[in-house]
Amino acid sequence: MSDGFSFARIGAVLRKELVQMRRDRLTLAMIVGVPMMQIFLFGFAINVNPKHLPTAVSISDPGIYADSVVAALQNSSYFEIEKATNSPQEARAMLDEGDVSFVVEIPANFSRDLVRGAHPQLLIESDATDPAAASNATAALAQLFGDALRDDLKGPLAARAQTAPAFDVVIHPLYNPEAITQYNVVPGLLAVILTMSMVLMTCLALTRERERGTYENLLAMPVKPLELMIGKIAPNIFVGAIQSVLVLLVAKFVFGVPMIGSLLLLSGCLLLFITANLAVGYTFSTVAQNQLQAMQMTMFFLLPAILLSGFAFPFRGMPVWAQWLGEVLPATHFLRVVRGILLKGNGWTQIWPDVWPLILFLFIAGTLALMRFRRTLD
Amino acid sequence: MSTHSEPGRSQGLAIDVRGLTKRFGRKTAVNGIDIQVPDGEVWGFLGPNGSGKTTTIRMLCGLLKADEGTGTCLGFDLRTEAEKIKRAVGYMTQKFSFWEDLSIRENLEFVARMYEIADARARVGDTIRRLGLERRQSQLAGELSGGWKQRLALAACMLHSPRLLLLDEPTAGVDPKTRRDFWDEIHRLSGEGLTVLVSTHYMDEAERCDRIVYISLGNIVARGTVAEVIEQSKLFTFIVEGDGARHLAETLRQSHGVEFVSFFGAALHVSGRDRDALERALAPYRGQQGLAIAEAVPSLEDVFIQLQEESAPQERPAPKERAPQ
Ligand SMILES: Nc1ncnc2c1ncn2[C@@H]1O[C@H](COP(=O)(O)OP(=O)(O)OP(=O)(O)O)[C@@H](O)[C@H]1O
Ligand SMILES: [Mg+2]
Numbered sequence: 001m002s003d004g005f006s007f008a009r010i011g012a013v014l015r016k017e018l019v020q021m022r023r024d025r026l027t028l029a030m031i032v033g034v035p036m037m038q039i040f041l042f043g044f045a046i047n048v049n050p051k052h053l054p055t056a057v058s059i060s061d062p063g064i065y066a067d068s069v070v071a072a073l074q075n076s077s078y079f080e081i082e083k084a085t086n087s088p089q090e091a092r093a094m095l096d097e098g099d100v101s102f103v104v105e106i107p108a109n110f111s112r113d114l115v116r117g118a119h120p121q122l123l124i125e126s127d128a129t130d131p132a133a134a135s136n137a138t139a140a141l142a143q144l145f146g147d148a149l150r151d152d153l154k155g156p157l158a159a160r161a162q163t164a165p166a167f168d169v170v171i172h173p174l175y176n177p178e179a180i181t182q183y184n185v186v187p188g189l190l191a192v193i194l195t196m197s198m199v200l201m202t203c204l205a206l207t208r209e210r211e212r213g214t215y216e217n218l219l220a221m222p223v224k225p226l227e228l229m230i231g232k233i234a235p236n237i238f239v240g241a242i243q244s245v246l247v248l249l250v251a252k253f254v255f256g257v258p259m260i261g262s263l264l265l266l267s268g269c270l271l272l273f274i275t276a277n278l279a280v281g282y283t284f285s286t287v288a289q290n291q292l293q294a295m296q297m298t299m300f301f302l303l304p305a306i307l308l309s310g311f312a313f314p315f316r317g318m319p320v321w322a323q324w325l326g327e328v329l330p331a332t333h334f335l336r337v338v339r340g341i342l343l344k345g346n347g348w349t350q351i352w353p354d355v356w357p358l359i360l361f362l363f364i365a366g367t368l369a370l371m372r373f374r375r376t377l378d
Numbered sequence: 379m380s381t382h383s384e385p386g387r388s389q390g391l392a393i394d395v396r397g398l399t400k401r402f403g404r405k406t407a408v409n410g411i412d413i414q415v416p417d418g419e420v421w422g423f424l425g426p427n428g429s430g431k432t433t434t435i436r437m438l439c440g441l442l443k444a445d446e447g448t449g450t451c452l453g454f455d456l457r458t459e460a461e462k463i464k465r466a467v468g469y470m471t472q473k474f475s476f477w478e479d480l481s482i483r484e485n486l487e488f489v490a491r492m493y494e495i496a497d498a499r500a501r502v503g504d505t506i507r508r509l510g511l512e513r514r515q516s517q518l519a520g521e522l523s524g525g526w527k528q529r530l531a532l533a534a535c536m537l538h539s540p541r542l543l544l545l546d547e548p549t550a551g552v553d554p555k556t557r558r559d560f561w562d563e564i565h566r567l568s569g570e571g572l573t574v575l576v577s578t579h580y581m582d583e584a585e586r587c588d589r590i591v592y593i594s595l596g597n598i599v600a601r602g603t604v605a606e607v608i609e610q611s612k613l614f615t616f617i618v619e620g621d622g623a624r625h626l627a628e629t630l631r632q633s634h635g636v637e638f639v640s641f642f643g644a645a646l647h648v649s650g651r652d653r654d655a656l657e658r659a660l661a662p663y664r665g666q667q668g669l670a671i672a673e674a675v676p677s678l679e680d681v682f683i684q685l686q687e688e689s690a691p692q693e694r695p696a697p698k699e700r701a702p703q
Contacts, residue, residue, distance in 0.1 A: 012491030016480065023479050217475035219441055221492040222465045375460070377441050 009223050013231025021235060027201075035193045035243045039250050042189050053137050055079040055102040058091035061110040069106060069122070072144050078137040095125055102126050102137070186251040187338045188311040191331045193247055194270075195277050195305045198240050202281030203294040205232045211290060216377060225373040229366070233278045240274035261341035265348060269341070272358045273334040279365035280330075286372040305331040333357045390417045392542050392573035393438060395449030395456065400433050400442060400596075407433045409596035410447065415575060415589075420568050422587035423577040426686050430596040431577040432472055435544045438575070439469045452542055465493070468540030472547050472577075474527045476534060478520025482511055485519050486534055493538035505533050524551040532560065536567075543567075545576040549583065561586050581679045592682065594689035600681075608681050614653045615676040616660055618646040621668035633659035638683055649680050 021027055055073060059066045073079045082100050085091055091103040105123040113120035122145060126138050209215040218228070251257040280301060288294035306312055308322050309331035315323060326332045333354040340346035340354075393415040400408040408430040415421050423431050436442040438451055440460030448455075454462040476485045486505055490498035506515050509529060514522075519530060532548050543564075549557045561583065564574055576587070584590050585604050592600040592607065600607045618626060623646050630648055631639050635655020640647050650656045660671055 006494060008494050009492055012488055015491075016477065016484070016488050019484055020477070020479050212478070213471070213473050213475045214477055215475075216436075216441060216471050216473075220439060220464060220467075220469045220471075221489070222461060223492055375440075376443050377436060378443055 005224065006227060009227045010231045010234075013223070013228055014234050017232055017235045021239075030197065030200075031239050031242060032246065034197055035247055036250070038193050038196075039186070039189050039247055040254075043186055043250070043255055052080040053078060053102060054082045054100040055104060056083045056085065056091040056094045056100045057081055058088045058103055058105045059084060059086050060088065060108040061106055061112075062086070063111045065111050065114060066106050069104065069145060072147070073104065076140065076144055078140050092125070104141075186247075186255045186257045187342050188309075188335055190244065190247045190251070190338055191273070191309065191335045192306055192311055193243060194240055194274060194334075195331050196302055197243060198236060198274055198277035199281040199284070199298050199301055201236045201239060202233060202278045203284040203288065203298045204291060205282055206285040207288045207291055207294045219375065219377065225370050225375065229282055229369060229373070233275065233282060236278050237271070237274055240278070241270070244270050244274070257342065259342050260345035262347070265351070266338065266341045269334065269337045269351065269355060269358070272355070272362065273330055273337075276330045276358055276362040276365060279362055279369060283365055283369040283372060286369055286374070305329050308332070310335050327357070328361075330358055330361050333361075391415060391450075392417045392419075393449075393451055393575060395438065395451075396447060398434065398437055398447035398449065399445050400430070400437060401445050406596055408437070411593070411596070411598055413575075413591060413598075415573055417573055418568055418571045419588040420564060420574040420576065420586070422584045422590040423575055423593070424579070424584055424590055424682065425577075425593035429593045431593060432546055433596075434593070435469070435546050435575070435577065439467050439544050440464055441469075465538075466541050468535035468538065468543045470531050470535040470543070470545045470548050472550075474524075474531060476519050476527075476531060479518060481516045481518055482506065482522070482530060483515040485530065486537060489534045489537050495538055501537065505537060509533050525553055525556065528552050529556065529560075541572060543572060543574045543576070545574065547577050547579065549578065549580065557583075581677070581682070584678055592685055594685060597689070599685055599689050604678055608676055608678065611676065611681040611684060612651050613649055613676045613681055613684055614651065614656055615647050615649040615674050615680050616656060617642075617670075617672055617674045618648055618660070618663070619644065619670045619672075622666075623669060626663060630659060635659045638680075638687060640680070640683065647674075647677070647680055649676060649684060651684075 057070055057073065059070075070081065070084060073081055079102065083091070083094060088103075088105055091100075091105065094100045095103050103125040105125070107121060107123065110120045110122070112118075124138070124141055206215065209218055248259075252259060281298070284294055284297040284301075288297060304325060308318065308326040309315075309329055310326065311331070315326060315332070318326065336354045337346075337351045337358075340351050344350075391414050393413055395414075396412045398408055398411045398413075399406065411430075411434055413421075413434075423435070425431050433442065437444045437456070440451075440456070440463050444456065448457065450456060451463045452466050454460075454466070456463070477488070480488065483502060483506065486502040487498060490502055495501055506512055511526075511530075519527065522530060528548060528551060532545070535545075536543065549560055552560065557580075564576070565586075568574055576583070578584060587604075589601065589603055590607060591598055600610060602610065618630075623644060624641070627639050627641070627646055630636050630646070635650050635652050636648055636659050637650040639649075648656065648660065650659075663669055664671055
């Protein structure tokens with residue numbers, strides 16, 4: 001027996017937690033059920049590839065080319081033409097009010113410029129507040145128009161169709177400067193799901209002991225606060241790992257999210273992020289007197305993590321104060337890391353700016369938990 | 379365990395605290411208590427509900443910070459060496475505080491590992507065998523009956539061979555045979571040098587202690603051996619027995635000099651501190667047909683009831699409601 005730090009005691013706590021977890025069917029169900037439900041609900045409800053999006057066509061230059069454009073839109077299952085108008089203002093107003101998701105604008109002199117080979121522009125304004133909804137359709141547009149107009153460019157104009165596009169499709173994703181693609185949603189969900197379940201799992205760690213009266217017994221034993229914290233947090237790291245694997249599998253095989261970067265690097269960052277969230281939950285549980293309080297604190301933490309992390313709204317679209325708040329949250333940084341690694345293939349050097357805040361956060365949350373921990377019942 | 383360093387304990391006191399005080403908000407739960415328990419003695423800690431027994435015990439084992447007062451447990455300073463005290467003390471909580479969703483064995487093994495007991499498995503096995511729980515060792519602790527929970531808790535808090543046991547009503551709800559076994563075990567261990575402070579509401583248990591401390595409203599109001607406490611009480615008790623004794627209770631209670639009357643089966647214990655007044659109150663009934671009145675040594679219970687009424691008169695229940703034992 002020594003007065004020192006004891007791995008045996010950490011092992012004892014860890015073991016106890018695992019046994020208790022195993023016996024708690026609800027928790028077991030939560031470990032797998034909640035992330036699955038969330039990813040499918042969010043993933044499908046957000047609908048990565050919607051069809052029949054309401055569209056307005058603003059025609060400032062009627063003619064055969066305009067007709068072709070309209071026909072092409074009608075033939076495509078992506079678009080549903082709500083209105084064809086010759087007033088750009090009217091079309092824009094519809095977009096503003098959310099009556100349509102797209103405005104296709106055929107500018108004045110489109111036919112003339114096209115025939116002249118002056119590369120006229122087809123302007124497409126999209127409502128990108130829901131970028132995941134609009135992006136596939138947008139991507140389809142350029143191809144669509146290219147094909148449609150090729151048929152019109154015959155005879156002496158055929159050369160225009162053969163070479164580079166005879167016109168430019170200019171897409172303005174409005175209201176959403178980052179123009180996020182659909183793939184952003186699912187990796188983002190990883191951050192949200194982990195935040196939620198990790199904080200939930202540990203916010204009750206001590207609160208439950210307190211409510212059941214076992215806390216007094218625990219405190220009467222010679223366990224050190226750090227040993228207790230590690231023993232209580234560690235089993236949940238496994239839980240987080242299981243959830244991460246599940247979410248990533250679904251992301252890849254159900255939603256086809258590309259995974260370009262290093263999965264090893266991602267695993268390291270996941271571990272860091274999971275532990276940071278567990279530390280937050282544990283801090284809550286050192287403060288909360290009962291389970292209700294613990295839940296309230298969790299919600300208090302979870303809402304900003306969803307709303308301000310860049311998951312729900314594009315980060316740069318938020319007011320500066322909200323961005324500052326967001327920078328404090330681990331979810332914000334992890335969101336960038338996971339998107340960076342999966343979608344952009346970012347490496348260590350690129351993600352470091354978002355990794356050190358995670359480390360700092362973990363350190364602060366852990367210290368806070370240890371400071372808040374009461375060795376007595378007072 | 380025996381490798382423990384023994385810091386300077388000149389007086390051979392396992393517990394040596396002075397002026398221990400605990401306040402909860404504006405309420406003083408424990409008010410300047412002094413306790414000195416010599417090594418190897420068994421002390422009883424008595425007092426009415428809410429008198430501060432649990433609070434005192436919690437302060438002794440470092441679970442509550444004393445607002446005032448100083449002292450040592452097993453030679454370790456109460457304020458600065460709480461961690462060392464925790465290692466060497468076995469504390470049994472009043473309310474069952476083991477994990478109901480762990481099995482009996484798992485609970486014991488957890489405790490064994492927390493105290494870093496060498497070959498924990500064997501030790502736990504021994505304990506389970508001694509409890510006679512071999513066949514139920516994988517049963518969840520939450521499924522045990524109340525008395526068995528107490529026995530499990532007791533076994534668990536002795537698992538690490540503590541040198542001081544602080545037991546908070548360890549035998550509440552335990553059957554008489556088990557209670558006797560428990561006390562035999564306590565005395566056996568105290569013979570080996572273990573010191574015990576045990577809170578209880580049972581008179582027979584108080585009588586088994588080397589010394590008792592009686593606390594009321596956070597103050598110690600009596601202490602000493604059972605005989606000393608009875609002696610100090612300056613109480614006189616007459617036993618009224620026979621036909622119609624019961625019907626006299628109400629009248630006697632109103633009489634001058636009678637402080638309290640309690641039923642013991644068919645007999646009445648009539649007690650007061652003024653012996654002459656008591657005699658006068660009983661005089662009319664002397665010689666009455668079939669009624670025997672005799673003086674007796676007050677029982678510990680008589681003394682405790684008197685102490686309780688004396689120190690907390692405002693909480694005195696209406697005489698009719700005073701429960702007979
Ligand atoms: N955590 C607390 N907060 C506020 N008051 C408390 C707390 N713990 C105990 N008290 C009060 O302190 C007083 C002493 O309580 P304590 O539990 O020590 O009594 P006790 O002698 O153990 O009683 P019992 O015989 O019923 O177990 C009581 O009035 C109680 O209400
Ligand atoms: Mg008590």
